[in-house]
Every structure is written in structure tokens, then in C-alpha cells.
């Protein structure tokens with residue numbers, strides 16, 4: 001059903017529904033390339049330093065973002081099982097802000113240099129790179145099914161741990177298992193959940209950007225697991 005959201009309390013307006021429809025037309029997943037293991041290590045080492053500083057401010061971050069795109073997140077919504085799973089499992093550290101500037105705390109650190117190199121690599125695939133963040137998901141942690149605001153456009157790379165993204169699409173359930181160092185774009189305007197099957201902390205690097213047209217015209221990635229209805 002169009003306009004399907006993670007909770008009945010979310011009532012996107014007509015404009016958001018239209019954007020969701022258009023965004024979903026872009027497909028589900030594309031595997032863009034890989035970064036080399038040296039860059040993976042540099043990013044991973046930088047992220048480890050942030051681990052103790054990352055907080056669980058993700059919910060408020062999401063609430064602001066959703067409000068901007070017409071969704072409403074009430075105090076009650078913040079206590080749903082979805083947000084509880086986020087609070088229990090996920091911590092997040094922002095490395096750059098919306099304008100792409102390296103935030104003060106990380107300037108002149110090895111992480112800032114590594115993130116700059118990462119952004120250089122993905123500029124082959126996307127324009128208008130803005131926010132970069134590192135997402136920490138506990139071992140055996142999960143994020144329940146939800147729909148992200150339609151303009152997230154996250155380009156992602158797995159640095160440590162494991163991750164599977166499960167999407168519910170018109171053609172059924174499609175799962176994608178990321179490998180370390182792989183660069184992916186996922187269309188999180190489709191209902192999706194994610195989990196870390198390993199015992200290790202999952203480190204996922206995200207940068208927001210707009211995929212180049214030639215990438216959107218390329219074939220979509222095959223799901224890692226069989227599609228079922």
C-alpha cells in the first residue's frame with residue numbers, strides 16, 4: 001500500500017506521499033563499488049575513538065528530519081517498540097554536518113582525513129554530499145521495520161560487524177547482506193528493518209547525497225537471499 005508507514009500514528013501529507021511514490025520508483029538497492037581495506041581500517045580506527053562519545057540522540061535527530069518532510073513524531077511515538085529498539089541498540093556519531101563541514105570535535109583528527117577520502121571515493125557516484133555519520137549497532141542488535149523520510153538518500157559502507165537490510169517491496173521481501181568495504185545505496189523510503197547477526201559491534205558509515213543519473217540507470221543489485229512473498 002502506498003504511504004505505508006511504520007506506525008498508524010504517522011500521517012504523511014499529500015506532498016510527502018507523492019515524494020515517497022517518486023522515491024520508491026528509484027528501486028531498492030544498488031551496489032556502487034568498494035573502498036580499499038586500508039581506508040576501511042583508517043575509518044574503523046577513527047570510529048573506535050568516537051565510540052564512547054556517540055550518543056543516542058538519533059531519535060530527536062530523526063524527529064526533526066521527519067517533521068521537515070511532513071511526518072509527525074509525537075512523544076508517544078518516541079516510545080514505540082521501534083524507537084525503543086533504537087535506543088537500546090543504536091548509537092550515532094555525526095562526523096560532518098548538513099553542509100558537509102567536518103564538525104569541530106573531529107577536525108584535524110585522523111578520522112576527518114579518512115572521511116574526506118571516503119567522500120572523495122563516493123563523489124564518483126553521487127553529488128551534493130552532506131551529512132556523514134557513523135552508526136554503531138550492538139552485537140545481535142536490530143532496528144525494527146520503519147520507513148525513513150523520502151529524502152535520506154544514504155550511501156553506506158560497512159566497516160565492522162555484520163549487517164542485513166530487509167526490505168518489504170511490491171515484489172516481496174528482499175534481503176541484502178553487506179560485505180565489509182562495499183559501498184551501497186539503499187532506498188530507505190521502502191519499509192525496511194536491519195540487524196547485526198554477529199556478536200561484534202557493527203560500524204556503518206553513511207553519507208547523504210544524490211545519486212548520479214547514470215547510477216540510477218544501471219541495474220539494481222540482486223538480493224542476497226531469495227525473494228519471498
Ligand SMILES: [Fe+2]
Pocket residue numbers: 146147148188192
Ligand atoms: Fe532506516
